[in-house]
């Protein structure tokens with residue numbers, strides 16, 4: 341029989357043990373305390389119906405004259421958004437996509453041929469593994485090490501760069517470790533990439549959510565090699581339903597120009613960004629600042645609660661610089677999966693086990709700081725009681 345399906349769609353379709361247990365718990369009629377919420381709408385952060393209706397009422401929505409790079413008005417509003425972050429961006433260096441995930445897919449088509457490798461952080465967000473598999477690209481991990489803070493071993497990364505990888509993926513701040521790149525790390529990686537003629541992809545979807553640092557390093561003006569910044573409305577404006585992302589191309593000419601021309605052809609093959617999303621984006625980007633403030637307040641409050649509950653406790657929260665997640669180190673008396681299964685089964689609290697993100701340390705769990713505060717504090721209290729009782733045994 342000839343084969344019917346591609347290798348790249350050969351995903352493991354088996355449900356993991358935590359998902360199976362969650363289904364059982366729900367069948368019992370219980371509603372677990374969910375500390376994995378990453379959808380800002382589910383977490384209570386909504387733009388008002390009036391704001392949404394007004395943003396979506398443009399007469400432009402009745403026309404169709406597509407620009408493969410995205411409408412210039414929308415790109416100007418994205419450039420203004422960068423201006424509000426203190427970075428000067430030319431709208432001509434932007435390409436719109438329908439999500440950050442699609443931006444990754446376009447960039448892998450631009451930079452890599454089937455079988456080529458890209459370097460990606462470990463621990464990291466599992467979505468990136470799926471996207472690279474779908475693009476027939478190998479993801480080769482480089483490690484983030486925890487040593488008071490999460491950092492990149494630059495000399496190991498530089499060695500990996502010499503093995504012919506097509507690009508380095510940086511997630512700034514990384515998800516779920518919540519660690520920003522320092523100026524030193526950024527400049528060293530840029531120099532190593534410039535020497536080896538390697539591109540940089542820099543995912544900034546959580547950049548706007550600093551927690552432990554006041555002013556993160558702004559990398560945009562400091563690009564020595566061809567660099568692509570990825571972002572979108574789903575996290576930066578808490579609008580996952582709008583489906584709008586973008587790529588900012590930076591670095592030396594004439595490489596930027598050629599990259600933009602090639603990306604235009606890739607985007608033209610799909611024309612995936614809807615007119616309503618593009619025409620609504622300028623006003624939604626403006627009104628998103630207030631929502632981001634509210635989100636930051638929630639994240640900081642939950643982090644403070646976490647630290648308070650886990651003071652002098654066998655579990656501890658690792659330092660978080662940014663983002664929507666906290667990483668919890670539990671006693672290493674059993675695996676992260678076992679902790680997650682027991683917490684769900686006996687305390688009704690759902691957290692992500694660290695292995696989802698390929699941590700190489702045992703007994704780490706990941707909690708969403710986006711969770712409504714009362715739910716969060718009840719969930720963490722139950723976790724703390726459970727861990728204490730298990731370690732006192």
Ligand SMILES: Cc1ncc(COP(=O)(O)O)c(C=O)c1O
Pocket residue numbers: 378439440441442465467511515543545571572573574575580585
């Ligand atoms: C680090 C990171 N990058 C990208 C994405 C995907 O973003 P989008 O919803 O814009 O596709 C996510 C989703 O959670 C993420 O965590």
